[in-house]
Amino acid sequence: MCDTCGCGDTHLVPVEVQDKVLAHNDRLAAHNREHFQECGVLAVNLMGSPGSGKTAILEATAHAFRGTRKLMALAGDLATDYDARRLEAAGITALSITTGSACHLDAEMVHRALHDFPWRDADFLFVENVGNLVCPAVYDLGQAVNVVALSVTEGPDKPLKYPVMFRKADLVLLTKVDLLPHLPEVSLAAFEDAVARTMPEARVLPLAAAKGEGLSAWLDWLEARRRSPS
Amino acid sequence: MQRVLAEANARGAIAVHRLSVAIGELAGVEPELLASAYTLVKDNGLCDGSALDIHRVPARWACRDCGIEVARGEILRCPACSAPARLLSGDEILLERIEMEVP
Numbered sequence: 426m427c428d429t430c431g432c433g434d435t436h437l438v439p440v441e442v443q444d445k446v447l448a449h450n451d452r453l454a455a456h457n458r459e460h461f462q463e464c465g466v467l468a469v470n471l472m473g474s475p476g477s478g479k480t481a482i483l484e485a486t487a488h489a490f491r492g493t494r495k496l497m498a499l500a501g502d503l504a505t506d507y508d509a510r511r512l513e514a515a516g517i518t519a520l521s522i523t524t525g526s527a528c529h530l531d532a533e534m535v536h537r538a539l540h541d542f543p544w545r546d547a548d549f550l551f552v553e554n555v556g557n558l559v560c561p562a563v564y565d566l567g568q569a570v571n572v573v574a575l576s577v578t579e580g581p582d583k584p585l586k587y588p589v590m591f592r593k594a595d596l597v598l599l600t601k602v603d604l605l606p607h608l609p610e611v612s613l614a615a616f617e618d619a620v621a622r623t624m625p626e627a628r629v630l631p632l633a634a635a636k637g638e639g640l641s642a643w644l645d646w647l648e649a650r651r652r653s654p655s
Numbered sequence: 656m657q658r659v660l661a662e663a664n665a666r667g668a669i670a671v672h673r674l675s676v677a678i679g680e681l682a683g684v685e686p687e688l689l690a691s692a693y694t695l696v697k698d699n700g701l702c703d704g705s706a707l708d709i710h711r712v713p714a715r716w717a718c719r720d721c722g723i724e725v726a727r728g729e730i731l732r733c734p735a736c737s738a739p740a741r742l743l744s745g746d747e748i749l750l751e752r753i754e755m756e757v758p
Contacts, residue, residue, distance in 0.1 A: 436757055438668075440754075442751060563748075
């Protein structure tokens, strides 16, 4: 009722909220992160376009770490479990998260998957996100680090076109660098320049996973992050 | 929507008239698509006739040490001391305000 005269009129009331729309996801991600930290597991959110080489990176990583480090992976995929099968074949304990038409993973999907998965025994838990340079960057999963795979054939303009993704990256793995001799119009420096305009502490490691080139710097980076995750 | 309905119900609102949201340039959310999605999800009683105001927030970067702003499109390092820049604003997805009609 109107306070002034008791006429029964309704009032328009502005209510200040200032609430993060993704607060629910952020809470679940924080919960996942606590789990990972308690168990000393370095969780790596691996993102990148379809075909950028995410699965190949993990295969090569498994090969290089064989016998020394326990690798596990959750592979987000729209429709198949091909990636998880490839990872299993490479010696990585892997589980597929089939997202249907969802173009990214969120903290709840990861949390549900953890229930059926022996992730506590891992040294490194990779979350291979859905191939997409946009949406996966928006959803925190509880990872310690974000790694973006960018292949040289995608072109050096991609960080500038998809700044949301590259801003969140802790490391960019520039993949398929063995193809650079076939791409005369593309240079490593152009990628580094574009990354530096979108990523505040720019770090680019060139890699040719199929040939094992650049792997030692990547493994060193992982080990350093495992020792001090933040 | 859950938060909106919870706030409206807590105050006994009979209708929600307007939502104000802030969407940062680097939030990964396209304002036009959000506006179009809102027309689909709001038809649930209280919010049926409500408007969605989207306030776009540009990305602003500044030196994390000395605070000097980095110009748009430049390398994300301080122009003076070369320290890495940090984002001042532009990654928010915020429900800022709900305007509701109460008895």
